[in-house]
Amino acid sequence: SAVISQKPSRDICQRGTSLTIQCQVDSQVTMMFWYRQQPGQSLTLIATANQGSEATYESGFVIDKFPISRPNLTFSTLTVSNMSPEDSSIYLCSATARGAGETQYFGPGTRLLVL
Amino acid sequence: QQQVKQSPQSLIVQKGGISIINCAYENTAFDYFPWYQQFPGKGPALLIAIRPDVSEKKEGRFTISFNKSAKQFSLHIMDSQPGDSATYFCAASLEGNTPLVFGKGTRLSVIA
Numbered sequence: 001s002a003v004i005s006q007k008p009s010r011d012i013c014q015r016g017t018s019l020t021i022q023c024q025v026d027s028q029v030t031m032m033f034w035y036r037q038q039p040g041q042s043l044t045l046i047a048t049a050n051q052g053s054e055a056t057y058e059s060g061f062v063i064d065k066f067p068i069s070r071p072n073l074t075f076s077t078l079t080v081s082n083m084s085p086e087d088s089s090i091y092l093c094s095a096t097a098r099g100a101g102e103t104q105y106f107g108p109g110t111r112l113l114v115l
Numbered sequence: 116q117q118q119v120k121q122s123p124q125s126l127i128v129q130k131g132g133i134s135i136i137n138c139a140y141e142n143t144a145f146d147y148f149p150w151y152q153q154f155p156g157k158g159p160a161l162l163i164a165i166r167p168d169v170s171e172k173k174e175g176r177f178t179i180s181f182n183k184s185a186k187q188f189s190l191h192i193m194d195s196q197p198g199d200s201a202t203y204f205c206a207a208s209l210e211g212n213t214p215l216v217f218g219k220g221t222r223l224s225v226i227a
Contacts, residue, residue, distance in 0.1 A: 004158075031212040042204065043159070043217045092158055096212045102147045104215055106158035 002027045002097040004107035012113045018081045021110045023093030025074045030096050032070060034078045037090040037109070046091075049076040083114045118142055119207050121218025128225050134192040136221045138205035141186065145207040149215070150179065150190045153202045162203070163190070195225045 003026040013019050023032065032049040047055040047068055055068035070076040080087050093107040120139045128134045140148075149164035165172045165179040165188065172179045178191040192199055202222050206215040 033214050042219045043215075045214045045216075048214060094158075094215075102149075102208060102212055103161055103164070104149075106151075106160070108156075108158045 001103075002029060002095055002105040004093055004095060004105055006091075006093055006107040006110050008110060009108065010111040010113075012115060013083055015084050015114055017083055018079055019083065019112060020077050020079045021091055021093075023076045023078070023095075023107055025095050025097075025105075028073055028098045030098055032076045033094045033104070034066075034068060034076070035092040035094060035106075037092060039090070043092065046078070049078075080112065083112075085114045088112055088114045118216045119205060119218040121205050121221060123221060124219065125222045126224070128192075128195045128223065130195065130197060130225055130227045132195050132225075134190075134195045134199065134223055134225070136190045136203055136205070136223070137187065138189065138218050139185075139187045140207050142207070142209075143186065144209055145216075146210040147208045148179070148181065148188050149206050149208075150177075151204045151206060151217075153204065153220075159204060192223075195223075197225045197227060199223060200225050 005024050007022045034046040035043040037043045045058045046061045047057040049055050049068050049070040051070045067079045090109045092109045094104045122137050150162045151159035152162045153159040163174045163177045165181050167183050176193045181188045202220045204220045205218040208215045
């Protein structure tokens with residue numbers, strides 16, 4: 001299994017600023033993903049974080065707005081840039097662990113409110 | 116295009132009753148079908164998962180039924196308890212460690 005931690009757990013930000021969310025996994029993982037979850041809604045994939053190369057973004061999400069880094073196997077960051085109130089959401093990191101097949105584990109999420 | 120359709124949106128069940136949540140998918144290339152449970156303020160946690168070569172999988176009070184020809188799968192929670200009150204998401208993914216596509220979720224309330 002894998003235990004995923006995220007920092008910060010929540011934040012309130014002013015529009016036009018940027019926030020970087022950190023994701024740390026406690027074991028070797030194969031894949032890491034970033035999802036967004038609007039309050040009371042489902043999860044939408046933002047991108048797949050690739051180690052040592054550019055992330056793979058889903059339709060509707062772009063690197064300039066959501067730059068992602070993954071410098072090693074167990075750590076990734078997501079930056080929400082030039083924030084607007086529409087970016088208020090829960091951002092979730094997930095990962096698949098070596099030896100655990102396709103099981104995706106999720107972090108507790110980062111709750112972002114943009115004023 | 117919503118690739119995984121989930122129903123109902125909300126469900127109220129008496130304690131001890133059976134909770135049933137249904138999902139339908141469109142992409143026949145999907146190869147892995149998990150169910151996640153999410154409590155308020157927490158990330159989703161894997162509950163149970165199935166692959167299309169099996170028609171049913173049971174883990175404790177939780178059972179997945181899978182109908183490949185109908186492209187449908189469902190979660191049954193037997194002897195539902197108030198502690199089961201949460202939001203449940205079905206999901207699907209392609210073969211290998213690919214991202215999950217989620218249904219819209221079902222908010223389950225189990226009342227005493």
